[in-house]
Amino acid sequence: MSTTPPPCVPEHLSSHDVEPGLRFDAWRERAHQWVEMLPPPPGTELDAELLTLRSSTCIFGTMRSSAYEMRAASRRLAHAPEMVVVTLIQAGELIRDAAPGEPQRVGPGNLGLYDPWRIGNYRWSQGSREVFLALPRDEVRAALGREPGNVPIPLEHCALAPALASQLNHLALLTRQPQKLDGMEYASLLEGTRTLALLMLRNLGRQGSSQEQSDLEDDLNGGRHAAALRFMEREAHRHDLDVAAVARGAGCSRTRLYAAFASRGETVMGALREIRLQRAKALIERSPRLHIGSLSWRCGFADQSAFSKLFRLRFGLLPSEWHHRTWSSPAAEAVARARSQDPC
CATH class of the missing domain: 2.60.120.10 (Jelly Rolls)
Structure with a gap:
């Protein structure tokens, strides 16, 4: 019917x-x-x-x-x-x-x-x-x-x-x-x-x-790569996330996972680090308040000092400097004031 x-x-x-x-x-x-x-x-x-x-x-x-x-x-x-x-x-x-x-x-x-x-x-x-x-x-x-x-x-x-x-x-x-x-x-x-x-x-x-x-192997590598990225995006906050866990999440062996990322000139943990750093940058740009320790922990970095160094290496500024640059303009300050006064 x-x-x-x-x-x-x-x-x-x-x-x-x-x-x-x-x-x-x-x-x-x-x-x-x-x-x-x-x-x-x-x-x-x-x-x-x-x-x-x-x-x-x-x-x-x-x-x-x-x-x-x-x-x-x-x-x-x-x-x-x-x-x-x-x-x-x-x-x-x-x-x-x-x-x-x-x-x-x-x-x-x-x-x-x-x-x-x-x-x-x-x-x-x-x-x-x-x-x-x-x-x-x-x-x-x-x-x-x-x-x-x-x-x-x-x-x-x-x-x-x-x-x-x-x-x-x-x-x-x-x-x-x-x-x-x-x-x-x-x-x-x-x-x-x-x-x-x-x-x-x-x-x-x-x-x-x-x-x-x-091209079949390229397609398989592509599927494993995409599945691993999806898993890492969901689980990036976990401090125990390693290659073995990512491989299980992507449904393949560690050897095939390594091959999938190597075919794109990447490493598994390098891709995970990039996801975490991009998440940290996005959170900084969305929030007028900054607590670096809480931010690093939330994004999967157990060591606050190591997180700050990695952030500066990737984006050229420390997290605090990036936050200041983002929220120091008059428009950003107006947004911050509005958010602080929002009763919800």
């Missing part, structure tokens, strides 16, 4: 919804919750628009933007849903760090599969437009028959890829014309797009190729 999906309607966000001085921070928090959006160059005005459709099983979106850069950041994913993203570039160009020193250029008409947990930088050109469909990780894994990775999807190598590209383009057009459909029609179209995307991924995973087979 078939069930009708609940209705959904387009949600619209624009960078121009807020005044210029607050535009970047507002857009970063509202439109890029899974990645770290980098500030635009001085004097450059952010101009972006995002429309989304949401159901209980997927998220569809179409976005246009001025040039900007973002990077995958595990700390931004701590409370994000476990999803993988299928993207279609409609205009402009995306430059992605496929590997250290190996940028990959992706132009209009190209489909790709991207895992937000794979660390990397993404740079969008001026006037870029993209369509994306975020799908549950377990559904993508089941369709592909393996862990998802960051891979292009050539239209000519996958029988269903052109059909999905056409569907994404058409749904994007309809999303920009909300008067043409009602909530039930949008919901049915979104469910159909999800079904087609999973069929395409199943076709892609089944057909394979010699190149895909040769």
